Amino acid sequence: MDDRTYTADAEPGDEVTVAGWVHEIRDLGGIAFLILRDTTGRIQVKFEKDAMDDELVETGLGASRESVVAVTGRVEEEPRAPTGVEVVPESVEVLARADTELPLDPSGKVEAELSTRLDNRTLDLRREEGQAVFEVRAEILRAVREAFRTAGATEINTPKIVATGTEGGTELFPITYFGREAFMNQSPQLFKQLIAGSNIERVFEIGPIFRAEEHNTPRHLNEATSIDFEGAFCDDHDAMDVCEQVVVAAYEAVAAHCEDQLGALELAEGFSVPETPFPRLTYDEAIERINATGELDEQLVWGDDLPTEGEKALGADVGGHYFITDWPAEIKPFYIMDHDDDPEVSTGFDLMHPRMELVSGGQREHRRDRLVEGFEQQGLDPDAFAYYTEMFRYGMPPHAGWGLGAERLVMTMLDLENIREAVLFPRDRQRLSP
Ligand code: ATP
Ligand code: MG
Numbered sequence: 001m002d003d004r005t006y007t008a009d010a011e012p013g014d015e016v017t018v019a020g021w022v023h024e025i026r027d028l029g030g031i032a033f034l035i036l037r038d039t040t041g042r043i044q045v046k047f048e049k050d051a052m053d054d055e056l057v058e059t060g061l062g063a064s065r066e067s068v069v070a071v072t073g074r075v076e077e078e079p080r081a082p083t084g085v086e087v088v089p090e091s092v093e094v095l096a097r098a099d100t101e102l103p104l105d106p107s108g109k110v111e112a113e114l115s116t117r118l119d120n121r122t123l124d125l126r127r128e129e130g131q132a133v134f135e136v137r138a139e140i141l142r143a144v145r146e147a148f149r150t151a152g153a154t155e156i157n158t159p160k161i162v163a164t165g166t167e168g169g170t171e172l173f174p175i176t177y178f179g180r181e182a183f184m185n186q187s188p189q190l191f192k193q194l195i196a197g198s199n200i201e202r203v204f205e206i207g208p209i210f211r212a213e214e215h216n217t218p219r220h221l222n223e224a225t226s227i228d229f230e231g232a233f234c235d236d237h238d239a240m241d242v243c244e245q246v247v248v249a250a251y252e253a254v255a256a257h258c259e260d261q262l263g264a265l266e267l268a269e270g271f272s273v274p275e276t277p278f279p280r281l282t283y284d285e286a287i288e289r290i291n292a293t294g295e296l297d298e299q300l301v302w303g304d305d306l307p308t309e310g311e312k313a314l315g316a317d318v319g320g321h322y323f324i325t326d327w328p329a330e331i332k333p334f335y336i337m338d339h340d341d342d343p344e345v346s347t348g349f350d351l352m353h354p355r356m357e358l359v360s361g362g363q364r365e366h367r368r369d370r371l372v373e374g375f376e377q378q379g380l381d382p383d384a385f386a387y388y389t390e391m392f393r394y395g396m397p398p399h400a401g402w403g404l405g406a407e408r409l410v411m412t413m414l415d416l417e418n419i420r421e422a423v424l425f426p427r428d429r430q431r432l433s434p
Contacts, residue, residue: 004070007041008040010085012075015073016087019036022065023035023065023107032046032057032061033045033046043085045071046086046088056090056091059094060089066102067098069092070092070095071093073090106124107127114418131264132264132265133261136265139254139257142253147245147246154204156200162185166189166333173212184210187209192230192401193388193399194391197395204229205226207228216430218417219408221420225405225406228403234400235400236337236347236348236400239401240361242402251273278321279318280323281323283325295312303331308356311352320354323349326339326346327349328346332362334365334374335371336348361400361402362401362402368389
């Protein structure tokens with residue numbers, strides 16, 4: 001049905017129909033230009049008022065900005081045109097007229113507030129930069145899937161409506177499920193473990209997670225996309241290896257395939273694929289280095305979670321992606337395995353970008369007795385999780401995995417200020433629509 005020519009494919013000498021939005025009309029008097037924009041770029045349409053049919057000229061130049069038009073005509077070489085070619089129209093059809101007052105300027109000349117942009121995403125993503133973010137996001141997800149396949153993992157989809165949360169507690173959104181209380185899932189954690197224990201062994205999932213976090217920060221959403229991995233017979237270091245491969249694959253794919261998008265975002269110059277291997281700092285080393293920066297008012301002591309300013313100070317000190325390993329068991333969830341020779345220390349790890357946390361992972365406790373003990377220690381009722389713990393009776397292999405926030409990956413890669421820029425329709429404390 002779509003037999004038009006993309007503006008990027010229009011070659012001199014072609015008879016084409018191009019279709020898209022009226023980006024701009026430049027009226028120079030006897031001659032006027034309509035700049036037509038489609039998903040591939042823009043093309044100039046030339047109107048010579050005296051030499052052309054009046055109705056044609058009126059229709060073309062009368063179309064308001066952002067109206068959708070189809071133009072049929074001949075492509076000619078024109079060195080003065082932005083793309084070196086222009087269309088000499090034979091017919092112009094207005095397919096959808098746009099109101100003359102627009103809530104934001106899709107040419108980007110007038111900057112709009114983020115909330116205005118999010119309220120008007122359709123218009124907002126007519127801007128090159130907006131489109132570029134989501135083209136890059138798609139490329140990242142494509143590359144991530146491919147990297148997982150290379151690593152021998154199978155894509156799975158687990159339920160988002162659940163009877164119990166992953167870690168219990170306050171971050172759950174309750175819903176009503178046929179008269180019973182249910183929740184939106186915080187993480188595919190328990191389900192992916194159950195499948196890593198099946199003969200599928202290595203799994204990954206890319207799907208939504210829901211967190212009823214009260215805070216409103218530039219790096220938290222209430223609905224985010226989690227890129228998850230879980231592998232049987234993996235330990236924490238194997239899981240970190242896969243994590244590093246996946247993150248690097250995403251950067252490499254964007255470097256190789258998103259030149260135009262990086263250009264639109266003014267990142268083409270400085271864009272680089274992170275160097276491997278990522279340093280692996282123990283938690284002990286991390287707090288020592290943070291304390292040594294002198295950036296914190298109070299020195300951190302063993303057992304503290306890392307405050308945001310601490311993460312930033314360490315990030316600036318390290319200067320690239322890095323792992324923090326061997327976290328205190330107490331501040332990691334019950335399903336993370338502790339070291340046998342020192343149960344105060346866990347196999348939990350985080351992957352950090354200098355700006356923020358990207359990933360949490362670890363080796364999992366696969367020994368049922370200890371797992372159940374862990375539930376009790378964290379004040380959770382193991383019976384509520386019987387669907388999970390029961391499977392540990394029937395041969396659960398050692399396994400490890402992690403979860404990576406897709407929006408944080410996009411945000412840090414593209415140096416976006418606010419995570420909401422990396423989601424089409426973000427969910428946060430204020431925003432439930434669109
Ligand atoms: P943070 O401490 O930054 O709030 P977290 O430790 O609570 O994150 P995890 O439960 O470890 O988050 O989830 C794994 C990853 O999922 C995080 O490292 C992050 O990339 C992403 N993630 C978690 N919660 C959110 C959220 N609310 N919004 C966006 N991404 C999130
Ligand atoms: Mg975490």
